[in-house]
Amino acid sequence: MRALQGATGAFTFAVSEFLRVSGTPVPKKVFLRDIPELAHGCRTPSGMPVQVQILGGNPERMAASAENAVKAGARAIDINFGCPAPTVNRHDGGASLLQHPCRIREIVAAIRSATPSEISVSAKLRLGWESIEDIHENAEMAAEGGASWLTIHARTRKQGYLPPVYWKPIGQVRDRLSLPIIANGDIWGLDDFKLCQEQTGCRHFMIGRSALANPVLPYEIAAELGIGGKADSLVDWIQLLRSLVAHTEHYKGQAVAKSVVKLKQWLKLASIFGDFKHFEAVKQTRSLEEFFDCLETALAFEKTGDKLPRYSGDCADSEPVVPCASPWR
Ligand SMILES: Cc1cc2nc3c(=O)[nH]c(=O)nc-3n(C[C@H](O)[C@H](O)[C@H](O)COP(=O)(O)O)c2cc1C
Numbered sequence: 226m227r228a229l230q231g232a233t234g235a236f237t238f239a240v241s242e243f244l245r246v247s248g249t250p251v252p253k254k255v256f257l258r259d260i261p262e263l264a265h266g267c268r269t270p271s272g273m274p275v276q277v278q279i280l281g282g283n284p285e286r287m288a289a290s291a292e293n294a295v296k297a298g299a300r301a302i303d304i305n306f307g308c309p310a311p312t313v314n315r316h317d318g319g320a321s322l323l324q325h326p327c328r329i330r331e332i333v334a335a336i337r338s339a340t341p342s343e344i345s346v347s348a349k350l351r352l353g354w355e356s357i358e359d360i361h362e363n364a365e366m367a368a369e370g371g372a373s374w375l376t377i378h379a380r381t382r383k384q385g386y387l388p389p390v391y392w393k394p395i396g397q398v399r400d401r402l403s404l405p406i407i408a409n410g411d412i413w414g415l416d417d418f419k420l421c422q423e424q425t426g427c428r429h430f431m432i433g434r435s436a437l438a439n440p441v442l443p444y445e446i447a448a449e450l451g452i453g454g455k456a457d458s459l460v461d462w463i464q465l466l467r468s469l470v471a472h473t474e475h476y477k478g479q480a481v482a483k484s485v486v487k488l489k490q491w492l493k494l495a496s497i498f499g500d501f502k503h504f505e506a507v508k509q510t511r512s513l514e515e516f517f518d519c520l521e522t523a524l525a526f527e528k529t530g531d532k533l534p535r536y537s538g539d540c541a542d543s544e545p546v547v548p549c550a551s552p553w554r
Pocket residue numbers: 241242243278305307349378409410411412431432433434435
């Protein structure tokens with residue numbers, strides 16, 4: 226997905242999924258296994274830089290892991306203080322650190338001093354554990370520890386992913402601290418983007434789910450920021466999905482068999498949070514061939530404006546007749 230999104234030219238960089246640091250430091254080979262870009266100058270095939278994210282509560286092991294990431298080729302380390310998953314938080318990782326501002330400073334400082342100065346060290350935070358006010362002290366501590374910039378998700382841990390998002394405190398942090406701040410959370414469309422921009426005053430933004438739900442949005446935002454190519458209002462889903470399969474083949478070899486699951490996850494998200502209409506048509510498909518057959522057929526019907534054919538007469542209320550293998554199961 227990073228390779229695919231990177232090719233749009235709409236993103237300045239991406240951050241890997243977190244690697245959790247538990248009993249022992251994460252070894253170099255694990256970084257290389259999980260973040261394939263590390264073996265390619267830490268960039269996607271189109272040249273978008275990828276940063277390495279680690280998560281954990283022990284400063285020494287976090288620092289040793291960061292050193293290993295650098296040995297594996299990392300050029301930037303991001304520290305996750307935002308993950309709200311209960312299992313992660315129970316094991317002293319992610320957002321649970323937001324309850325201990327001094328530990329945030331300690332972890333950032335340990336990683337900062339263990340890595341060469343040309344490696345950026347950044348932190349991803351939520352607004353707080355329970356209170357959105359926590360962000361001020363936590364952000365200050367991360368800055369004191371030596372963070373190069375902060376990404377702030379506009380919710381507390383307690384909120385999980387529930388509304389509302391609070392963009393304004395991100396702007397307050399930006400006013401108070403002199404390091405760059407990246408605003409994140411619920412930028413689902415251009416109007417959200419403009420409101421977030423207005424409320425935070427930020428020049429840097431991170432988008433996650435909406436880039437999947439609405440693949441045109443990154444172009445639109447980049448165009449607003451004057452950094453990207455031009456936005457095309459039509460999404461060519463077949464081309465996007467086939468490109469993702471090609472990238473999966475390139476990076477993961479055998480795992481391509483599982484990519485139909487990932488393709489369906491993507492389209493499910495696009496149907497819940499975006500305008501994608503044909504998730505039902507591919508929901509039960511099992512192979513890539515079946516998946517693309519069903520999707521192409523559904524899109525062809527959409528193009529002609531025809532309805533998918535149905536039984537008539539006695540069977541008028543039964544399941545639709547479908548032009549490919551059981552997409553409505
Ligand atoms: C399934 C899932 C996995 C995520 N994994 C990470 C992660 O590994 N590291 C991280 O910093 N954020 C992670 N996040 C949080 C996102 O980076 C982002 O902060 C969140 O989705 C809100 O932004 P959005 O509204 O633009 O999606 C994850 C979110 C989701 C939904």
